[in-house]
Amino acid sequence: MASSFLNCRVSCIPFIYLGLPVNANPRRTSTWEPLLESLRKRLGVWGNKYVSLGGRIVLLNFILNAIPIFYLSYMKILVQVWKSIRQIQRDFLWGGTKRGKTISWIKWDVVCLPKSRGGLGVRDVRVINISLLAKWRWRLLTNDNVVWKEVIRSKYGDLAVGKVVLGDECKPWFASLWWKDICSLGMNLSHNWFA
Known part of the structure; x- marks a missing residue:
């Protein structure tokens, strides 16, 4: 009766509000799965045909690292989720979105160093x-x-x-x-x- 009066739908907990799951357990990987899926979907749209290494670094820093900001500002990232995001970033940097095994030419810790210290300036998600x-x-x-x-x-x-x-x-x-x-x-x- 209240939902018909307020003209809203009835939902159950957990639900998404402003992009974040409300009353979901941040200690479960299932809570983070929509975020990981969003990152994978974004990469699928870009493709790898005409994106240079420099372009992939820019996309990593300004798009891929911006997507999880809302999650990261409220929930402590799980180690498994951090590793998954890092793997998505690493695969995109070294091979774009093409399937198959890619070679990581530099250790990820070096990639995350500032450019002034010899790195590529990619921000580490757990530091963020x-x-x-x-x-x-x-x-x-x-x-x-x-x-x-x-x-x-x-x-x-x-x-x-x-x-x-x-x-x-x-x-x-x-x-x-x-x-x-x-x-x-x-x-x-x-x-x-x-x-």
């Missing part, structure tokens, strides 16, 4: 993910009165806002996965954060 999630921590430290901070404060307590280090006292058992990821950012920004 850390920086986008760190922006939430930075916003918690600023002194503005926005609604989402009030929600965080009412759910996790006054200690959750305005602190540089968010310890276990800010991470109750009922905390969301997003909040746990935000809290764990400051503790270990090393490689094991992605394990």
Whole structure:
């Protein structure tokens, strides 16, 4: 009755809102599959007939790395998903979209180095993910009165806002996965954060 009154459809959880799955578990690869499929579809449209190596680097940096930004700004990337995205990027860089095995002429770590240090300047997706999630921590430290901070404060307590280090006292058992990821950012920004 409510859906007919509001002229909207009835759906179930999880659902997509503004491109992100709502109430989906970011620890499952199935949550990330639409993103991976979107990357693969985009490559299928481009083809490889007339795209040079320089053109593929530009497409990697400005198109392929831009597609997952919305996901990466809210969810911690899984290692399997990061490896899949890296494989998609690597295959496109060295062979375009043609099928079959391609030769990687340079290690991916070198490809991701800045051009000033001898790399190709391709941005690493997991570094982008850390920086986008760190922006939430930075916003918690600023002194503005926005609604989402009030929600965080009412759910996790006054200690959750305005602190540089968010310890276990800010991470109750009922905390969301997003909040746990935000809290764990400051503790270990090393490689094991992605394990």
